[in-house]
Amino acid sequence: MGNSVSRRDMVRWSLMGGSLIGAGGMSAAVLAACSDDGTAGTASGSSLPGAVPSSTTPTMPATTMPGTAMPATTVPATIVGTTAPIDPTVPWWLQGNYAPVMQEVEATNLTIIGALPPELTGLYVKNSSNPPRSDSPHWFFGDGMVHGLSLRDGKAEWYRNRYVQTEPYKAGLGFGKGAPGGGNNQSNVSCFWHGGRLLSSGEIGFPYELSPTDVSTLGAHDYGGVLTGSFTAHPKLDPATGRLHAFGYGFTAPFLQYYIIEPDGRMSHSEPIELPRSTMIHDFQITATDVIFWDMPVVFDLDLAIEYINNPGSGTMPYQWQPQYGSRIGVMPLAGGADQIKWFDIDPCYVFHSVNAFRRGDEVVVDVCRLTSMFDNVGNGLGGDSSLRRWTINTATGTVADTVLETVNPGDLPGRDPRRVGREHRYGYLTGTREHPNTVELGNLIKHDFNSNSRTIWEPGPTRHASEPLFIPGDLADDADDAGWLLSFVHDDATATTVLAVLDATDVAAGPVAEVVMPQRVPYGFHATWIPAPGVSS
Numbered sequence: 001m002g003n004s005v006s007r008r009d010m011v012r013w014s015l016m017g018g019s020l021i022g023a024g025g026m027s028a029a030v031l032a033a034c035s036d037d038g039t040a041g042t043a044s045g046s047s048l049p050g051a052v053p054s055s056t057t058p059t060m061p062a063t064t065m066p067g068t069a070m071p072a073t074t075v076p077a078t079i080v081g082t083t084a085p086i087d088p089t090v091p092w093w094l095q096g097n098y099a100p101v102m103q104e105v106e107a108t109n110l111t112i113i114g115a116l117p118p119e120l121t122g123l124y125v126k127n128s129s130n131p132p133r134s135d136s137p138h139w140f141f142g143d144g145m146v147h148g149l150s151l152r153d154g155k156a157e158w159y160r161n162r163y164v165q166t167e168p169y170k171a172g173l174g175f176g177k178g179a180p181g182g183g184n185n186q187s188n189v190s191c192f193w194h195g196g197r198l199l200s201s202g203e204i205g206f207p208y209e210l211s212p213t214d215v216s217t218l219g220a221h222d223y224g225g226v227l228t229g230s231f232t233a234h235p236k237l238d239p240a241t242g243r244l245h246a247f248g249y250g251f252t253a254p255f256l257q258y259y260i261i262e263p264d265g266r267m268s269h270s271e272p273i274e275l276p277r278s279t280m281i282h283d284f285q286i287t288a289t290d291v292i293f294w295d296m297p298v299v300f301d302l303d304l305a306i307e308y309i310n311n312p313g314s315g316t317m318p319y320q321w322q323p324q325y326g327s328r329i330g331v332m333p334l335a336g337g338a339d340q341i342k343w344f345d346i347d348p349c350y351v352f353h354s355v356n357a358f359r360r361g362d363e364v365v366v367d368v369c370r371l372t373s374m375f376d377n378v379g380n381g382l383g384g385d386s387s388l389r390r391w392t393i394n395t396a397t398g399t400v401a402d403t404v405l406e407t408v409n410p411g412d413l414p415g416r417d418p419r420r421v422g423r424e425h426r427y428g429y430l431t432g433t434r435e436h437p438n439t440v441e442l443g444n445l446i447k448h449d450f451n452s453n454s455r456t457i458w459e460p461g462p463t464r465h466a467s468e469p470l471f472i473p474g475d476l477a478d479d480a481d482d483a484g485w486l487l488s489f490v491h492d493d494a495t496a497t498t499v500l501a502v503l504d505a506t507d508v509a510a511g512p513v514a515e516v517v518m519p520q521r522v523p524y525g526f527h528a529t530w531i532p533a534p535g536v537s538s
Contacts, residue, residue, distance in 0.1 A: 127191050140188075144189075146162055166185060206230075232284070297321060412433070431467060467489045
């Protein structure tokens with residue numbers, strides 16, 4: 001690759017990025033020694049002093065205590081957070097519980113406080129950004145590490161955390177080294193289960209297939225060669241058809257590609273959607289008949305990308321906030337047909353995550369976690385002011401109503417009943433935050449009622465921090481979209497311990513019915529999935 005990167009390099013990489021599985025065309029790098037994460041834990045495993053860890057890790061027995069009463073942890077929603085001290089001279093994503101863990105461990109028969117619902121029989125897998133050398137220039141750019149927890153018949157069978165064995169991880173390279181795309185990506189954002197495959201995915205490039213038996217990496221997955229561009233971390237599973245709908249965005253035209261994957265895992269549809277420029281599109285939505293994209297003014301800048309790759313320590317981001325380009329929402333048929341897409345202008349903003357969407361006559365309704373801006377300055381946060389919004393798009397008249405639902409602790413990292421994807425929903429589940437000048441401090445779990453625009457909150461305690469709530473249906477005969485369980489990793493700064501909290505979604509304020517104690521600290525991470533055990537219909 002040489003000592004520096006040119007504009008020609010970037011364009012060439014973007015054009016060839018989809019064919020990089022096994023290419024091995026990345027330059028080697030000298031690995032710096034990993035620093036200790038400073039956590040006092042009892043877990044043992046393979047340490048990572050600047051090297052790829054061994055796949056062999058010790059098994060750690062633990063004690064199971066079913067039926068232990070849960071302590072009362074619900075406190076008033078006005079709680080003041082007491083996050084461990086944050087050093088403002090060190091990036092917030094490299095300290096506290098955002099900091100990477102330096103061991104891959106395995107534990108069996110984990111301790112349970114309370115009683116796990118026996119119908120929760122399956123595998124919970126969460127993805128996270130975990131730079132092995134503590135050198136990531138942003139929270140978004142660390143190497144992918146998945147945390148798997150197997151539950152069966154009221155017991156926690158095992159926990160394993162494993163790095164996603166991506167091309168850059170195996171080569172010892174950080175973000176931005178080599179051609180972006182194909183197998184060269186961090187695969188650090190999400191996991192999903194479809195077509196009999198467990199896949200991890202990142203912001204760009206191909207997903208990686210993982211083994212559901214031990215969360216080890218099987219390799220990059222390109223859908224039999226049909227996938228040639230990037231693949232989103234937020235695909236949408238249509239509960240009626242079993243089809244997976246997805247997209248990918250790129251640095252060169254076509255800037256947006258739409259995909260449909262059949263229930264058997266075969267990609268049956270791929271088509272480009274014309275955009276005037278490369279913008280960062282992290283999420284999208286579907287209804288029973290529509291697919292909805294949002295094109296917003298976080299714009300890829302080729303010169304800034306070159307500056308970042310040549311000098312990763314510069315703090316330069318390859319995407320920039322350029323509100324003069326405006327924001328718009330695109331609605332097109334779910335089956336495809338980019339020539340039929342209709343665009344609707346809205347005020348400049350940015351949306352990482354959406355709760356859900358549905359069609360009601362001529363109207364398409366989308367609930368989103370909205371930011372007033374993103375990447376508009378150098379700071380500690382992730383964007384501008386946040387709010388929970390409802391977009392109501394009248395596809396007949398062309399009007400868009402942008403309704404503010406909540407501005408005080410509106411929440412993000414949302415979840416919903418997967419049976420409601422693309423259908424009208426009543427409830428959404430979000431992660432709340434607390435005010436902190438030097439970090440993004442996660443806090444409580446929120447159940448938002450979109451019918452009454454009201455909410456109930458579980459506050460885990462002043463030193464505890466919940467993360468993304470994943471909804472798992474309970475009794476499948478009950479189709480209410482709170483008839484199930486919420487799973488969330490909760491970290492306690494006071495004890496440097498992490499648990500998987502299980503809450504009854506019908507009574508979120510009551511707190512967990514059970515907590516599974518993890519053998520080591522689990523960083524906050526991003527998004528999770530659930531794989532029902534064979535024969536379990538949930």
